[in-house]
Amino acid sequence: MSIEELLIDFSDGITAIDTQFLRRRMDASHLIVHGGRGAFVDTGTNSSVPTLLKAIEARGLKREAIDYVLLTHVHLDHAGGAGLLMQSLPNARAVIHPRGARHMIDPAKLIAGAMQVYGEQAFHRLYGTLVPIAEERIVIAANGAEVMLGGDRRLELIHTPGHALHHYAIVDHAARAIFSGDNFGISYREFDTSHGEFIFPTTSPVQFDPEAMHATIDRLMSYQPKAIFLTHYSRVQELARLARDLHAGVDAYVEMARRNHGKPDRGALLRKDMATWFDAALDRHGYTGNAITRRELLEGDIDVNCQGLEVWLDRKAGAGRE
Ligand SMILES: [Zn+2]
Numbered sequence: 001m002s003i004e005e006l007l008i009d010f011s012d013g014i015t016a017i018d019t020q021f022l023r024r025r026m027d028a029s030h031l032i033v034h035g036g037r038g039a040f041v042d043t044g045t046n047s048s049v050p051t052l053l054k055a056i057e058a059r060g061l062k063r064e065a066i067d068y069v070l071l072t073h074v075h076l077d078h079a080g081g082a083g084l085l086m087q088s089l090p091n092a093r094a095v096i097h098p099r100g101a102r103h104m105i106d107p108a109k110l111i112a113g114a115m116q117v118y119g120e121q122a123f124h125r126l127y128g129t130l131v132p133i134a135e136e137r138i139v140i141a142a143n144g145a146e147v148m149l150g151g152d153r154r155l156e157l158i159h160t161p162g163h164a165l166h167h168y169a170i171v172d173h174a175a176r177a178i179f180s181g182d183n184f185g186i187s188y189r190e191f192d193t194s195h196g197e198f199i200f201p202t203t204s205p206v207q208f209d210p211e212a213m214h215a216t217i218d219r220l221m222s223y224q225p226k227a228i229f230l231t232h233y234s235r236v237q238e239l240a241r242l243a244r245d246l247h248a249g250v251d252a253y254v255e256m257a258r259r260n261h262g263k264p265d266r267g268a269l270l271r272k273d274m275a276t277w278f279d280a281a282l283d284r285h286g287y288t289g290n291a292i293t294r295r296e297l298l299e300g301d302i303d304v305n306c307q308g309l310e311v312w313l314d315r316k317a318g319a320g321r322e
Helices: 048-058 082-086 101-103 107-116 120-127 210-220 239-260 266-285 291-319
Strands: 007-009 013-016 027-034 037-041 066-070 093-096 138-140 145-149 152-160 167-174 178-183 227-230 235-237
Touching: 013 048, 027 048, 027 152, 027 227, 037 145, 048 082, 066 145, 093 101, 101 107, 101 138, 107 120, 145 167, 210 239, 227 239, 239 266, 239 291, 266 291
Parallel strands: 037 066, 066 093, 093 138, 178 227
Antiparallel strands: 007 013, 013 027, 027 037, 145 152, 152 167, 167 178, 227 235
């Protein structure tokens, strides 16, 4: 496959790169080029690194011109390739949330966590061997910190809990855009219809927090962005409606989690309810894909969402007993 087939160019020097994690158009890294310098937003996994390096060249930069690897959060589908990538980028610093940095210096806990979610075999197949990032190459992203790209492109980093506590979003003031990581939901381009973009929240284990997610959606919208770039998958623009859909989605997840809490087959019931919810939402959205396609596109998200909701239920139950 030629590199150009994996790239989508937007305005303001922003390019989406298909990391090809699991399937096409599932997981994006973004390259921002300004004033002859470059920054990556998220990296995909080790397998994505050759594609990212080709993308640098395809957009006319040398590897030496990459100043930043901005990691919105340290879940491995977005940060797993960062250490390996940094080995080829002599001038880049990795910018990481204070709660995520130590895990990129010593990935043992990330490996253990991901093995629990995906299983040991799948972990090795998906993520390979994680390369740590040397401490001196890491910049800790305080809440509200700024990074300057190419002299005058101001990128503001804001802490955005909800999906994960080690999550920040990047406000790109020049482009009036935000790179939201996983905090403004997931919107696969396969679900675009005449009704527009389809979006849903992602509640991966182990730090989903519905109140924080609601607040983060509002905080992102308060910047009045023209576009939000998601890791899954890239640019969305119908932001007011999408924000409403996300708020409703979080409430629906919470409701179905509560409804099934305490039942002996909670996990299976929750999965069934979520699959039903997705089907109804997609039907309303005018999506005509059949059950097989829907399952192929959503099976993994339904599973991970339900795992995250169950962890949240158990955490709440534990806190209630204290
Ligand atoms: Zn993700």
